[in-house]
Amino acid sequence: MKRRHTPIADLLERLNGVDISFYDDTFLNRSLQRRAAETHCETMDRYAALLEESKAERERFMNSLQIHYSEFFRNPLTFAVLEKIILPLMLQKKEQSSRREIRIWSSACAAGQEAYSLAMLLEEMKKTTQDPFNYRIFATDRSGPVVDEARQGHFCEEAIRNVNLKRVNSWFTENGPIYTVKQELKENIDFSVFDLFNEQLSSPPSSIFGGFDLVLCANLLFYYKKEYRDMILEKAGKSLAKTGYLMTGEAERDIVLKYRYQEVYPQSGIFQMN
Ligand SMILES: C[S@@+](CC[C@H](N)C(=O)[O-])C[C@H]1O[C@@H](n2cnc3c(N)ncnc32)[C@H](O)[C@@H]1O
Structure with missing residues (x-):
């Protein structure tokens, strides 16, 4: 299957060896923006640099993609x-x-x-x-x-x-x-x-x-x-x-x-x- 990577997805794959290319771009971008705001990075370039520097942040970002929220009788x-x-x-x-x-x-x-x-x-x-x-x-x-x-x-x-x-x-x-x-x-x-x-x-x-x-x-x-x-x-x-x-x-x-x-x-x- 042909995979399209965003620059940050490429970065994560290079740094972590994990493939996140299957995630929807909108979801991925929203998750990146949320983590950038939570880590007080003012630009995406700054957040990309943080991902490159920090293994802990890479793990936190990967964990932020795992959403297990559910409810009884949800809808x-x-x-x-x-x-x-x-x-x-x-x-x-x-x-x-x-x-x-x-x-x-x-x-x-x-x-x-x-x-x-x-x-x-x-x-x-x-x-x-x-x-x-x-x-x-x-x-x-x-x-x-x-x-x-x-x-x-x-x-x-x-x-x-x-x-x-x-x-x-x-x-x-x-x-x-x-x-x-x-x-x-x-x-x-x-x-x-x-x-x-x-x-x-x-x-x-x-x-x-x-x-x-x-x-x-x-x-x-x-x-x-x-x-x-x-x-x-x-x-x-x-x-x-x-x-x-x-x-x-x-x-x-x-x-x-x-x-x-x-x-x-x-x-x-x-x-x-x-
Ligand atoms: C947001 S929860 C939804 C739970 C429940 N279905 C609901 O509607 O409340 C999404 C769940 O899908 C699981 N999930 C995501 N990708 C999956 C996959 N490829 N195969 C099996 N489960 C997956 C996640 O681990 C997570 O627990």
């Missing part, structure tokens, strides 16, 4: 459409098929908020539907430490602010300022490290095969250049079951609409292939 409209329309529809289809398991891939799961939010919805559905069903959520991220954090499922009060009280009481145990996800909710979630740029595999090995009813690919596409977004969306597409859904962040809807996807409900960030 309320998306989660409402999932809860009220998409998951019940999926279940209805399962009732007519021999495979009564809903398979979901949270492909950039950060500390697990997205996977745990979905597990709460599915557990609640299990309690209200007459026909029993199973589900499995494969939650992956390329960052090992973040996946470890997700497995532990410890959150502070601020992190669970979008979770209603009933759900907090049902799914978390409180220990001082820390809320820990109950084992019961973790049972159907398989956390593992997986890089979406892996050229050999189209879905996490722990899932054995793709065939996902829903793939969540939220709030990471906009960090990358078009060719890398293509790679991620192609992987997501390949791993979906025939009538499966793709979910993205709300700021990524326009990106996805340029591909072979159609939004199933306006503004929802939930798509199916044309």
Whole structure:
């Protein structure tokens, strides 16, 4: 793949041996400007000189590119459409098929908020539907430490602010300022490290095969250049079951609409292939 480098990307690659050319230019420039301001560099040339001089600043800059921010029920409209329309529809289809398991891939799961939010919805559905069903959520991220954090499922009060009280009481145990996800909710979630740029595999090995009813690919596409977004969306597409859904962040809807996807409900960030 042909790579375009900015002068600072070239500098970092030369100094650190790391390749950051896959990041979107706007994101990269914004990150550079933020670090330049934080280090009181008045010009980009001055900041480039600082990067050249200081290994610690190079590391800080590289770390600033790793954004793991997430929220439970991050986009309320998306989660409402999932809860009220998409998951019940999926279940209805399962009732007519021999495979009564809903398979979901949270492909950039950060500390697990997205996977745990979905597990709460599915557990609640299990309690209200007459026909029993199973589900499995494969939650992956390329960052090992973040996946470890997700497995532990410890959150502070601020992190669970979008979770209603009933759900907090049902799914978390409180220990001082820390809320820990109950084992019961973790049972159907398989956390593992997986890089979406892996050229050999189209879905996490722990899932054995793709065939996902829903793939969540939220709030990471906009960090990358078009060719890398293509790679991620192609992987997501390949791993979906025939009538499966793709979910993205709300700021990524326009990106996805340029591909072979159609939004199933306006503004929802939930798509199916044309
Ligand atoms: C901003 S967080 C979004 C988390 C969650 N999906 C959400 O919408 O709240 C982006 C996550 O994508 C992960 N990520 C970035 N590039 C990745 C890649 N190539 N493969 C897998 N995960 C990646 C990061 O490690 C980070 O945890």
